Amino acid sequence: MTTARGVHPAAAPAVPLATLLVIAKEPRPGRVKTRLTPPYSPHEAAALAEAALADTLHTxxxxxxxxxxxxxxxxxGPWLPPGIEVVRQCGGGLDARLAAAFAHRPGPALLIGMDTPQVTPELLDVDFTGCDAWFGPAADGGFWALGLADPGPAEALLRGVPMSTPETGAVQxxxxxxxxxxxxxxPCLRDVDTAADAAEVAALAPTGRFARRLAACGPGVRS
Incomplete structure (x- = not known):
């Protein structure tokens, strides 16, 4: 399209990502990745969670x-790379904690978890030009990413959404x-929740910390 004088109109300015948020638990045995036990021990599950978190943070x-x-x-812990600010999670259910995470910085923000170590910088480099939100569905029916051009309404958008159900993503x-x-x-990504998830995700990113840790764990203990 051109103007009457044959000059192309100026393109809309890009609206880049202001803040990338990662919400996570400290990877301690018995507190994280409990659905991996069995076949893995609580310490192995925590080691896998640490590797997944480290991959995510380096990305x-x-x-x-x-x-x-x-x-x-x-x-x-030592898994934290330079250049990442750390803030404390609030209390409450996951819906409340996700909503509160958006309040830490103004401007366009993308929130992800620690369960998709296969994620890449290219996937996370979102542009909000022409849109108000980015949504990353997960294969289990949840979501792995949520981006808001204006984080202000996050409370109303997230509070009350049932979390950790097959309908979570559709409701959100x-x-x-x-x-x-x-x-x-x-794109739809697979979260690491079960041993089958872990194997599939490791195959997608075979050179990552998560894949190496999974290989070191072996098949896990017998149930």
Missing amino acids: AAATPAAHRVLVLDGSP RERLRAAGLRVREL
Whole structure:
């Protein structure tokens, strides 16, 4: 399209990612990845969670964003790379904790968890030009990413969404659309919840910390 004088109109300015948020638990035995036990021991499950978190945070560090923030339940450890700010998670259910995570920084933000170590910087480098939200569905019916151009309404958009159910993603997506937001979708990814998930995700990122840790764990203990 051109103007009457044959000059191309100026393109809309890009709206880059201001803040990349990672919400996570400190990887301690008995507190994380409990669905991996069995076949893995609680210590093996925690080691796998630590590897997944480290992969995720190193990907976050390599993603263009003005701020990178880990919203953590627990204390940071040697798995934390440089350049990541750490803030404490609030209490309450997961819906409340996700909503509160968006309050840490103004401007366009993308929130992810620690369960998709196969994620890449290219997937996370979202542009909000022409949209109000990004939504990343998960293969189990949940979601692995949620981006908001304006984090202000996060409380209303997330509070009350039933978490950890096969309908979580569908309900959250409908919340966004019912609010009149223009939503773009990221690719569907598989969360690491079970041993089968772990094997599939490791195969997708065979050189990552998670895949190496899984190989070191072997087949796990017998149930």
